[in-house]
Amino acid sequence: MSTLPQFENHARQDKKYTTCYMCACRCGIEVTLEDNQVRFIRGNRNHPVNQGVLCAKGNAGIMKQISPAKLRNPMRRKPGTERGAGEFEEVSWDEALDLLTERLRTIRATDPKKLAFFTGRDQMQALTGLWAQQFGTINWSAHGGFCSVNMAAAGLYMTGQSFWEFGDPDWDRTKYFMLWGVAEDHASNPIKIGIEKLKRRGAKFVSINPVRTGYQAVADEWIPIKPGTDGMLALSMAHVLISRELFDWEFLVRYTNAPFLVVQSPGQQGDGLILRNEEGKPLVWDNEDEEFLDGLQFGISPSLFGEYRTADGRSVKTVMTLMAEKYLDPRYAPEAAAKVCGVPAETIERLALEMAHVAFRETIEVDCEWTDWEGRKHDKFIGRPVSMHAMRGISAHSNGFQSCRALHLLQILLGTIDCPGGHRAKAPFPRHTPPPIKPARDTAPNTPLASPPLGFPMAPEDLVIDAEGRPLRIDKAYSWEAPIANHGLMHMVITNAVNGDPYPIDTLIFFMANMAWNSTMNSRDVQDMLRAKGEDGEYKIPFLVVVDAFHSETVNFADLVLPDTTYLERFDAISMLDRPISEPDSPCDSIRQPVLEPDRNVRPWQEVMVDMAGRLGFPAFVDEAGNPKFTGYTDFIARWEKAPGIGFLAGWRGENGESHMRGAPNPDQWQKYIENQCFFQYHLPEHMRFYRFANRDYLDWAKEVGFNASNEPIVMKLYSEVLQKFRLAGQGLYDGPQPADPTDKKRLVDYCDPLPDWYLPLEESRIDADEYAFHAVNQRPMHMYHSWDSQNAWLRQITAQNFLYMNRKRAEEMGIEDLSWVWVESHNGRIRVQVKHMEGCQRDTVWTWNAIGKQAGAWGLDADAPEARRGFLMNHLISELLPPADGERRLTNSDPITGQAAWYDLKVKISPAAPGEVGSWPEFPAMRGLPGTAESPAELRYHTHEAVNLRRSFKDVLTRK
Amino acid sequence: MRLGLVIDLDTCVGCHACAVACKQWNSSGTTGPLTDYDPYGAEPSGVWFNRIRNFEVGDYPNNKTVNFPMSCMHCETAECVTVCPTGASYKREEDGIVLVDQDKCMGCNYCAWACPYGARELDESSGTMKKCTLCVDRIYDEELPKEERKPACVLTCPTHARFFGDLDDPDTEVSRLVRERGGFQSMPELGYNPTNHYLPPRPTRPVEQERRPQISLQEKIKEWMGRVVEK
Amino acid sequence: MHPALSVIIFTVSSGAGLGLIVLAALFGVFQIGGGLTPNESFWAGLLGLLLTTVGLLASTFHLANPKNAWRAFSRFRSSWLSREGVFAVLLYPFALFYFVLAWQEAAPNWLLACLGLLTALLALATVFSTGMIYACLRTMRQWNTSLVPTNYILMGLALGAVILTTVLTITRGPALEAATTLTLMVLIGAGLGKVIYYFWIGEPRGPTINTATGFTRGAVRLFESGQSSGNFLNKEFGFQPSASLVGKLRLAVYGLGFVIPIVLVALLIANEGGFAFAFIAVLSAFAGIGIERWLFFAEARHVVNLFYGQQHT
Numbered sequence A: 001m002s003t004l005p006q007f008e009n010h011a012r013q014d015k016k017y018t019t020c021y022m023c024a025c026r027c028g029i030e031v032t033l034e035d036n037q038v039r040f041i042r043g044n045r046n047h048p049v050n051q052g053v054l055c056a057k058g059n060a061g062i063m064k065q066i067s068p069a070k071l072r073n074p075m076r077r078k079p080g081t082e083r084g085a086g087e088f089e090e091v092s093w094d095e096a097l098d099l100l101t102e103r104l105r106t107i108r109a110t111d112p113k114k115l116a117f118f119t120g121r122d123q124m125q126a127l128t129g130l131w132a133q134q135f136g137t138i139n140w141s142a143h144g145g146f147c148s149v150n151m152a153a154a155g156l157y158m159t160g161q162s163f164w165e166f167g168d169p170d171w172d173r174t175k176y177f178m179l180w181g182v183a184e185d186h187a188s189n190p191i192k193i194g195i196e197k198l199k200r201r202g203a204k205f206v207s208i209n210p211v212r213t214g215y216q217a218v219a220d221e222w223i224p225i226k227p228g229t230d231g232m233l234a235l236s237m238a239h240v241l242i243s244r245e246l247f248d249w250e251f252l253v254r255y256t257n258a259p260f261l262v263v264q265s266p267g268q269q270g271d272g273l274i275l276r277n278e279e280g281k282p283l284v285w286d287n288e289d290e291e292f293l294d295g296l297q298f299g300i301s302p303s304l305f306g307e308y309r310t311a312d313g314r315s316v317k318t319v320m321t322l323m324a325e326k327y328l329d330p331r332y333a334p335e336a337a338a339k340v341c342g343v344p345a346e347t348i349e350r351l352a353l354e355m356a357h358v359a360f361r362e363t364i365e366v367d368c369e370w371t372d373w374e375g376r377k378h379d380k381f382i383g384r385p386v387s388m389h390a391m392r393g394i395s396a397h398s399n400g401f402q403s404c405r406a407l408h409l410l411q412i413l414l415g416t417i418d419c420p421g422g423h424r425a426k427a428p429f430p431r432h433t434p435p436p437i438k439p440a441r442d443t444a445p446n447t448p449l450a451s452p453p454l455g456f457p458m459a460p461e462d463l464v465i466d467a468e469g470r471p472l473r474i475d476k477a478y479s480w481e482a483p484i485a486n487h488g489l490m491h492m493v494i495t496n497a498v499n500g501d502p503y504p505i506d507t508l509i510f511f512m513a514n515m516a517w518n519s520t521m522n523s524r525d526v527q528d529m530l531r532a533k534g535e536d537g538e539y540k541i542p543f544l545v546v547v548d549a550f551h552s553e554t555v556n557f558a559d560l561v562l563p564d565t566t567y568l569e570r571f572d573a574i575s576m577l578d579r580p581i582s583e584p585d586s587p588c589d590s591i592r593q594p595v596l597e598p599d600r601n602v603r604p605w606q607e608v609m610v611d612m613a614g615r616l617g618f619p620a621f622v623d624e625a626g627n628p629k630f631t632g633y634t635d636f637i638a639r640w641e642k643a644p645g646i647g648f649l650a651g652w653r654g655e656n657g658e659s660h661m662r663g664a665p666n667p668d669q670w671q672k673y674i675e676n677q678c679f680f681q682y683h684l685p686e687h688m689r690f691y692r693f694a695n696r697d698y699l700d701w702a703k704e705v706g707f708n709a710s711n712e713p714i715v716m717k718l719y720s721e722v723l724q725k726f727r728l729a730g731q732g733l734y735d736g737p738q739p740a741d742p743t744d745k746k747r748l749v750d751y752c753d754p755l756p757d758w759y760l761p762l763e764e765s766r767i768d769a770d771e772y773a774f775h776a777v778n779q780r781p782m783h784m785y786h787s788w789d790s791q792n793a794w795l796r797q798i799t800a801q802n803f804l805y806m807n808r809k810r811a812e813e814m815g816i817e818d819l820s821w822v823w824v825e826s827h828n829g830r831i832r833v834q835v836k837h838m839e840g841c842q843r844d845t846v847w848t849w850n851a852i853g854k855q856a857g858a859w860g861l862d863a864d865a866p867e868a869r870r871g872f873l874m875n876h877l878i879s880e881l882l883p884p885a886d887g888e889r890r891l892t893n894s895d896p897i898t899g900q901a902a903w904y905d906l907k908v909k910i911s912p913a914a915p916g917e918v919g920s921w922p923e924f925p926a927m928r929g930l931p932g933t934a935e936s937p938a939e940l941r942y943h944t945h946e947a948v949n950l951r952r953s954f955k956d957v958l959t960r961k
Numbered sequence B: 001m002r003l004g005l006v007i008d009l010d011t012c013v014g015c016h017a018c019a020v021a022c023k024q025w026n027s028s029g030t031t032g033p034l035t036d037y038d039p040y041g042a043e044p045s046g047v048w049f050n051r052i053r054n055f056e057v058g059d060y061p062n063n064k065t066v067n068f069p070m071s072c073m074h075c076e077t078a079e080c081v082t083v084c085p086t087g088a089s090y091k092r093e094e095d096g097i098v099l100v101d102q103d104k105c106m107g108c109n110y111c112a113w114a115c116p117y118g119a120r121e122l123d124e125s126s127g128t129m130k131k132c133t134l135c136v137d138r139i140y141d142e143e144l145p146k147e148e149r150k151p152a153c154v155l156t157c158p159t160h161a162r163f164f165g166d167l168d169d170p171d172t173e174v175s176r177l178v179r180e181r182g183g184f185q186s187m188p189e190l191g192y193n194p195t196n197h198y199l200p201p202r203p204t205r206p207v208e209q210e211r212r213p214q215i216s217l218q219e220k221i222k223e224w225m226g227r228v229v230e231k
Numbered sequence C: 001m002h003p004a005l006s007v008i009i010f011t012v013s014s015g016a017g018l019g020l021i022v023l024a025a026l027f028g029v030f031q032i033g034g035g036l037t038p039n040e041s042f043w044a045g046l047l048g049l050l051l052t053t054v055g056l057l058a059s060t061f062h063l064a065n066p067k068n069a070w071r072a073f074s075r076f077r078s079s080w081l082s083r084e085g086v087f088a089v090l091l092y093p094f095a096l097f098y099f100v101l102a103w104q105e106a107a108p109n110w111l112l113a114c115l116g117l118l119t120a121l122l123a124l125a126t127v128f129s130t131g132m133i134y135a136c137l138r139t140m141r142q143w144n145t146s147l148v149p150t151n152y153i154l155m156g157l158a159l160g161a162v163i164l165t166t167v168l169t170i171t172r173g174p175a176l177e178a179a180t181t182l183t184l185m186v187l188i189g190a191g192l193g194k195v196i197y198y199f200w201i202g203e204p205r206g207p208t209i210n211t212a213t214g215f216t217r218g219a220v221r222l223f224e225s226g227q228s229s230g231n232f233l234n235k236e237f238g239f240q241p242s243a244s245l246v247g248k249l250r251l252a253v254y255g256l257g258f259v260i261p262i263v264l265v266a267l268l269i270a271n272e273g274g275f276a277f278a279f280i281a282v283l284s285a286f287a288g289i290g291i292e293r294w295l296f297f298a299e300a301r302h303v304v305n306l307f308y309g310q311q312h313t
């Protein structure tokens, strides 16, 4: 019989490389095309991010491409119809853009702040941010504020690198890996690749998570922690380490501010600030010379512990002394922490001592000559092979910033930052703590902002508030309510704009964000707010523009809909100026190229932005004569320079593509990327790969290529003088801006601890914790991306309904049966959902998969889709505002320091639904279909060629035994 | 030759990538399309060759979650083939791959009844039985680069939990893994002798604790003050 | 298992038909109780073939791709389904020859004897194969036993016997007495067979969730099945009747399938009733054994259910 099948005809096929965007991980893909259809999407083996593998989402790109929910035309809300009724009429791109540009022109000429431009899952914030800056509005941010700014901020103010996408565990060398609150994260494939590597090498993998699924399933040890208490767990481990002198003296003295002296003058100005000399250099006590010396110079021998008196009689203590005093307090002892975290004291102590053993007794060395910032030569990199990764389990709490700082504190004590086997930065990180960029404050008609809308405040002077201390940004970022809100507070925009607090706006643009549904807190009320009108009968948010590719719940509320292309239909630059795809050993960036012709009247939003920038005459986009400088997006990316020689793409710069990282613009740059499978990878020489915060050659190079403004060493800040300044302002001891409102004063004093600390999550501290006995959290399903994938015919077969998962024993004790329907109630509202029992769930925690619930009629789904009838969103329970307290204005339900949305602070009570009460509640009216869209098909038989059947000979049929 | 898969339960995180990659490749391939029913409606369902289920072993808090991918095991004693009256189902002599000749199948479901592992699914729209082909149209396709001549599910697995090879040859990676990691078969008692094997979770590496005496704060600070560390 | 009507009709009707053919042929060949008159033998044979044909046709209804049905004969070597088909098809020519010649009395006795024996054998082989179609499946412990073909044969003969008796109550032929006695015996035999079977499947054995996943220490529970709606496997194997329903139906099986027919046939022996009773016995037996067949499928638990939440089969 014929043994070989007749294979498919490769001659009819075409292979193109590009970058996946089924999620933010941005893996390299090879797309096989047949008759302008996608035959197969495969991971690009050579790509630094995914090294050939592809996740479930990436493998389902075909079904995204053929989604019936794709937008087809620009649309305008039908005149005379209500917002949210979903009645649209198609308009031409010219009409749509004329309409929008005219409106924006007026705003820009009068009060640019009246345009609010907020973006969601995009990875092109460098461009949208630049656009906003050029427009002149401070009301821009991406989704970071409701995503994980706590991680970014904690890291960047403390270590110069951070979790999230900005650093990686050293998968190839680490021997002990601790994963805090991560179900999936942005590095979807890299984390999976890494976990397999370390398990194969026999490293220990400890998972700290109230739920055991996914990554936690393969962990060697699972610690079911009570949500919101990780900060305490980490600080208790710090207690164990310090109390046994298990910390890296050299690391602390050389690379951190641990030996810096802190002024001790409680109740007086300057209390808690670092002791400095005339040039403002931080001082240390030198044990040899017995005097105060500039702590930044080398060759000295600062004492790590000690209390001293200055000439003017002020008492000063080293940071490390303050730390010892603070963390050795019984409050942080394992016995005390156990009560808070629900983790046995023995376990806390054991984990800390295990890490110490690996860090100090299982040290590794990488032989390689390198030079530290003082010019001292070393013949090897010392590695302390303990690593950690953490994400939203930490960040999505109102104590997330301090909790994340507590994790970094552990890393620093163990000396595992950017060393072999530790936590390694990805270019452009490490950066200075923090990078010297101040958020823009002042706006003026027809003038770009002096600096980017987002930056890193160093002191109250840097807040974006007016003379009376009122917030200037619509989201109140950088106000007393959220002083270092480095990514803005996207989750507050609609509420604040509708309340006209701090002021009303005119036009709100949402790009790639589903803010009327899964991406907003309090979804149902937010939908009402979007419909809200003032006495004048005008909408409180006068004009809502939604830039999206699919028929989302938010599109339904738009006054103007601008349809985007899919990721297979457009050019994109994934830039190092933006969220990096770099690897620890190699700065990287990448592009997307269109592999398919759009079959609809859609345009890439970046093209539209460049186009509008030209029409509106943004200085950076027009020539002297005021004519558009760029022919389009690709031309802009190739020619625009941030600083001489530095642009969006780092590869193949210079006239002939001869210079990398920095060089003159190259007209053929895109082509070069396409030839190189759409990515650029710069391999750092080995001696620049570790200890980069103090690595002379690296620091010089990083300045040269524009990562950092200076080549000064990066000092890790265990003690945050920035926070202390805000605390002083709260105490009324700061000579500079100070809050007037007692509420603000108290919050600054309570939460801006200069040393990492733990406090009860804010919502929990305001409700009856016994009544609302359960913590309610979410997890990302590995095979679905937020709201996008319910339109995906393959992925929704895996999950079209979510359940409320509960600890089996606990549920049985409460008489709640498996698969029964229950009411879940928070201080903000109630929902009806279906329960599923499981073992792997901490007793006081319930959870569900994120963003599975859908509004009926959205996403090209039938109105009776399980997503709408039995699936649900927890968002209805989560308020964007804290429970009210008397004598206090309503406050955002966010981290009081960074403004990070506190999604996982949610506490709920659960009661069985009455017999017959089935189906999820609240129910929403089914959304109308869009003009020009067909009925979704009742059956799919996707294929790009007839199957090549493998025949069995009839002879074989008859003769085989 | 006895080609099959070895799946590592120690690293499988249950991400479904292999299942969707399989769906994607085989939507054309040798038995495609794999029909999807009611894809945007109340009961989305369809034909898959590879499904991932999650189990929990033990009671809280001593529970472990296990992700368990299942596709055709290409059994040595493939009863699905024995019972097939038309001869549509057959096991290739040369490599042991079990296939369904789509031109011969009459859609009686009998083979599915005989399969303990739920590896066979009827395509209602073609009226024929479909199943994992071990990507026979990839592994032998000389026009594909050598390293790509593997099943789609194996190539895509982000945790490299899937291995493909000849379990007859003791020197292959798959045979070695089964030997060294105590690979096992599902429901061996049924005597189908599945070619696919599963690798059990690895035992946890014991980590020593760093033992140091604990002394009081005052003493410590005193002791620590003035310790010289070169900066 | 999901009990498909087509399969129930297939097995019951062809079983009855084949049973009838076996008996008709044997009565003729061995002149049991004086043997059948040409007419009786002809009508019995015709009836038998008719029932068999109805059954076989019904079986094709659950094929998703009937145009390939003819291929079902090709794997005689390994497949009981194939064998069943082949035996059935072989049966027709011999049976036709036998019953027509017997009717016409147009053949030498030795030839009739040979044809008759062959017919009976083929018919038996066919019912046996039908039983083996299910008995050979290790995936369903409730089927994987020699009790299954035994039951199929006994119940086929039982139905055949009551039908034969009914025919004889019309023709009042010599063999009526022998037939009724035989009917009584097979009915009792078949009934006992079923009792034993229900006992046998009662005790749990076979694979469990532990052997399926390889985690033999500690409880193993399904967390998620990786699919939001049912798939082919759930449709085909998911169905499970409630214990109480099973209990009730089993009573019906005993009552309608065996007790009532046995009582009626006993009365016949005591020369009560005649055709009326015989005919009621037929209806009752068909009803009872129809239900028995529904249960036969409904109670079978495919091991694949272990991957959808069941702890054992």
Ligand SMILES: Nc1nc2c(c(=O)[nH]1)N[C@H]1C(S)=C(S)[C@@H](COP(=O)(O)OP(=O)(O)OC[C@H]3O[C@@H](n4cnc5c(=O)[nH]c(N)nc54)[C@H](O)[C@@H]3O)O[C@H]1N2
Pocket (backbone or CB within 6 Å): A023, A024, A147, A148, A180, A181, A182, A183, A184, A185, A186, A187, A188, A208, A209, A210, A211, A225, A226, A227, A228, A229, A230, A390, A391, A392, A393, A394, A397, A777, A778, A779, A780, A781, A782, A783, A784, A785, A786, A847, A904
């Ligand atoms: N497949 C897929 N990948 C994605 C996304 C997606 O939607 N789908 N979304 C992307 C985005 S925008 C983001 S922000 C990232 C987020 O990626 P993750 O950080 O993984 O976010 P979550 O999925 O919310 O997972 C939070 C985890 O923390 C646990 N947890 C909750 N509260 C606590 C706590 O107090 N302490 C501890 N220790 N654990 C806790 C939860 O059980 C859960 O496992 O994922 C990105 N990647």
Ligand SMILES: Nc1nc2c(c(=O)[nH]1)N[C@H]1C(S)=C(S)[C@@H](COP(=O)(O)OP(=O)(O)OC[C@H]3O[C@@H](n4cnc5c(=O)[nH]c(N)nc54)[C@H](O)[C@@H]3O)O[C@H]1N2
Pocket (backbone or CB within 6 Å): A119, A120, A121, A143, A146, A147, A148, A511, A512, A513, A514, A515, A518, A519, A520, A547, A548, A549, A550, A551, A552, A554, A564, A565, A566, A567, A605, A778, A785, A786, A787, A788, A850, A851, A874, A875, A903
């Ligand atoms: N309860 C709860 N709520 C949460 C979270 C949680 O853990 N729990 N997580 C929060 C977090 S971390 C985040 S980041 C947000 C994520 O929330 P979002 O950033 O809003 O992400 P999506 O819900 O995916 O919405 C993105 C929108 O982009 C559209 N889109 C997809 N592809 C394209 C494209 O190519 N072009 C354009 N223009 N649009 C496109 C989609 O149609 C969708 O409408 O959700 C937040 N919401």
Ligand code: SF4
Pocket (backbone or CB within 6 Å): A020, A021, A022, A023, A024, A025, A026, A027, A050, A053, A054, A055, A056, A057, A058, A059, A188, A189
């Ligand atoms: S992780 Fe998956 S979806 Fe995200 S980019 Fe990579 S392949 Fe695409």
Ligand code: SF4
Pocket (backbone or CB within 6 Å): B011, B012, B013, B014, B015, B016, B017, B018, B019, B052, B067, B069, B156, B157, B158, B159, B160, B161, B162
């Ligand atoms: S792709 Fe790999 S990790 Fe994911 S489910 Fe399949 S085997 Fe498990």
Ligand code: SF4
Pocket (backbone or CB within 6 Å): B071, B072, B073, B074, B075, B078, B079, B080, B081, B098, B114, B115, B116, B117, B118, B119, B120, B131, B192
């Ligand atoms: S797994 Fe099922 S289909 Fe595959 S060979 Fe074994 S019995 Fe046949």
Ligand code: SF4
Pocket (backbone or CB within 6 Å): B083, B084, B085, B086, B087, B088, B089, B100, B104, B105, B106, B107, B108, B109, B110, B111, B112, B128, B129
């Ligand atoms: S369904 Fe097709 S392959 Fe399966 S037994 Fe019937 S004929 Fe054979």
Ligand code: SF4
Pocket (backbone or CB within 6 Å): B021, B022, B023, B025, B026, B049, B050, B071, B072, B131, B132, B133, B134, B135, B151, B152, B153, B154
């Ligand atoms: S081997 Fe091929 S056909 Fe089989 S499961 Fe893997 S991808 Fe699917």
Ligand SMILES: [Mo]
Pocket (backbone or CB within 6 Å): A143, A146, A147, A148
């Ligand atoms: Mo996010």
